[in-house]
Structures are given as C-alpha cells and as structure tokens.
Amino acid sequence: MIEIITTVASIEQAQAVLPFVDTIYFGEETFALRLPHSFDRKEQRELVTLAHQAGKKAQVAVNGIMHPEKMKLIPEYLAFLVEIGVDQITVGEPGTIFVMKKNEALRIPFIYAGETLVTSARQINFWAKKGAVGAILAREVPFEEMQIMAPQLSVPVEVLVYGGTCIHHSKRPLLQNYYNFTSQEEGKDRARDLFLSEPKKDETHYSIFEDSHGTHVFANNDLNLMKELKELADTGFQTWKLDGILNTGDSFVEIVKTFDQARQAIENKTWTKELAEELNAQIIAHHPSNRGLDTGFYYIDPTKIK
Numbered sequence: 001m002i003e004i005i006t007t008v009a010s011i012e013q014a015q016a017v018l019p020f021v022d023t024i025y026f027g028e029e030t031f032a033l034r035l036p037h038s039f040d041r042k043e044q045r046e047l048v049t050l051a052h053q054a055g056k057k058a059q060v061a062v063n064g065i066m067h068p069e070k071m072k073l074i075p076e077y078l079a080f081l082v083e084i085g086v087d088q089i090t091v092g093e094p095g096t097i098f099v100m101k102k103n104e105a106l107r108i109p110f111i112y113a114g115e116t117l118v119t120s121a122r123q124i125n126f127w128a129k130k131g132a133v134g135a136i137l138a139r140e141v142p143f144e145e146m147q148i149m150a151p152q153l154s155v156p157v158e159v160l161v162y163g164g165t166c167i168h169h170s171k172r173p174l175l176q177n178y179y180n181f182t183s184q185e186e187g188k189d190r191a192r193d194l195f196l197s198e199p200k201k202d203e204t205h206y207s208i209f210e211d212s213h214g215t216h217v218f219a220n221n222d223l224n225l226m227k228e229l230k231e232l233a234d235t236g237f238q239t240w241k242l243d244g245i246l247n248t249g250d251s252f253v254e255i256v257k258t259f260d261q262a263r264q265a266i267e268n269k270t271w272t273k274e275l276a277e278e279l280n281a282q283i284i285a286h287h288p289s290n291r292g293l294d295t296g297f298y299y300i301d302p303t304k305i306k
Contacts, residue, residue, distance in 0.1 A: 032061035121152035163243025
C-alpha cells in the first residue's frame with residue numbers, strides 16, 4: 001500500500017489534509033529542521049489527537065543537528081512525545097538515538113533522516129539494525145540507483161515527491177553576517193521570502209532563510225514527481241513525502257488532494273499517461289508562481305554526479 005506523508009503549517013491545514021494522507025509531519029524548531037511552522041507543545045498535543053481521531057499517524061521531526069546545548073533538552077522532549085502518543089519521529093543525530101537506546105521509557109519508533117548521507121541500501125540497512133523502522137532517502141539519489149537499491153532494502157524508504165529541496169545548510173548566520181557587513185536591518189526568516197541569484201542570471205532564485213539552526217538555501221526549482229509516481233510504486237518506493245515549506249497555504253492542500261488521486265489511480269490500476277498529465281497540470285496550477293518545478297536528480301546519470 002502506498003503511504004502519503006505531508007507537512008502541515010497549521011492546525012487548520014492538518015484538519016484539511018488528514019482525509020487524504022496517512023501521516024502528518026510536524027514539530028518545533030528547537031529540535032527540527034526546515035518545517036513550514038514551529039508548533040508549541042499544546043499544538044503538538046492537539047495534532048496528535050487529530051491524527052489519531054482520523055485513524056492516521058503523527059510523525060514528529062527530531063532531525064536537527066543537536067549541539068550540546070540542545071542535546072541536554074532532548075530527554076525532556078522525548079518524554080513529552082511519548083506522553084502525547086506520537087507514532088514515529090525522524091532522527092538524524094546519533095546522540096538522540098543513543099538517548100533512546102539508553103532509556104527504554106524514551107523509546108519511540110524512529111525513521112533515520114541523515115539527509116545527504118542516506119544514499120545506499122547499506123547505509124539504510126545499517127540503521128535498520130540499530131532500530132530504525134524506516135529511512136528518508138537523500139534527494140540526490142537518481143532513479144537508476146534507486147532501482148539497484150530497492151531489492152536490497154530491509155525497511156521502507158521515504159521519497160520526496162513534491163516540495164523544496166535544501167541544497168546548503170550552514171550553522172553560521174550568513175544572512176545576519178551579510179546585513180552586518182552592509183549595515184542593513186532586514187528580516188531573516190522564511191516569511192521574508194528572500195532568494196539568491198547567480199551573477200548575470202536574473203531568472204535564478206535560490207530561496208534562503210535563517211533560523212536557530214543557521215542558514216538554509218533551497219534549490220532553484222522545487223521537486224515534482226507526479227509523472228514518475230507509477231514507476232516509483234512499481235519499483236517498491238511506496239512511501240511518498242509532500243513538503244509544503246515553500247507552499248504553505250490552501251494551494252498546498254489542493255496539491256495533497258492531487259497526489260491522493262494519483263495514489264488511488266495507481267492502486268486501482270486506472271493510472272494512464274493522460275491522467276498523469278492532467279494531475280501534473282493541477283500541480284503546476286497550485287504551485288507558487290515565483291518558483292519553478294522539475295524532477296531534481298531523478299533522471300540524472302549517476303556517473304555525472306560528483
């Protein structure tokens with residue numbers, strides 16, 4: 001069965017998407033990287049309740065790079081997540097995994113989210129042996145390599161099928177340093193909608209923002225694998241992630257509905273190229289006009305990746 005996981009940017013958006021997905025994904029900025037919204041503890045409790053009332057799962061991001069000051073806070077946060085009944089968490093920091101292994105009362109099923117490190121079946125299976133119930137595949141893995149990987153995997157692997165792709169993350173406050181150097185006072189968060197442009201290439205727009213984890217830069221175009229979904233499902237990649245970090249409003253809800261339509265068509269064996277084109281057109285219509293769409297690394301020749 002195909003599983004759809006989606007980020008949520010508000011309680012209201014969670015209520016809107018729950019009929020069309022299997023899992024909602026959220027968290028708070030202190031422990032999580034690149035979410036559409038940072039939810040407080042009361043809101044996280046409410047989101048878990050909403051998901052369970054709908055017969056769905058609540059997955060929380062604990063995928064930040066945990067420096068010593070944040071590692072001290074991890075046990076208390078894990079205890080809170082256990083208490084509210086979170087189904088799964090995403091983890092990339094081995095220290096967080098160690099804390100759960102050391103204290104049985106803090107254990108939550110975890111999905112390994114090592115970002116660009118998750119590029120081989122060997123890497124994924126290693127963390128499965130350490131207790132991971134799944135893994136998030138790096139977005140730089142081409143389909144040709146995914147085909148080789150699929151029969152070797154011992155746990156389900158999540159693949160991003162729609163959303164922004166972070167191409168650079170620095171702990172340094174690069175935006176603030178720039179503002180200091182140029183004697184400016186400007187906003188740095190995602191709501192400021194800043195982007196970088198390459199010299200003499202005005203059409204480029206690498207979205208950039210800064211938060212407590214540092215500076216994040218996103219690819220020029222967002223990912224859209226609508227036309228590739230049947231191929232992914234047939235190959236065994238049936239856990240699909242929709243990321244609304246750069247598309248947080250009602251349009252994102254419509255995109256979620258479109259991917260659910262695709263899922264149903266594939267499972268009911270009514271998928272056609274014509275339907276794929278129709279659904280793809282809907283994705284384009286609901287995508288932010290100031291951002292492009294492409295297939296990322298999907299079709300890239302693995303030998304061309306350095």
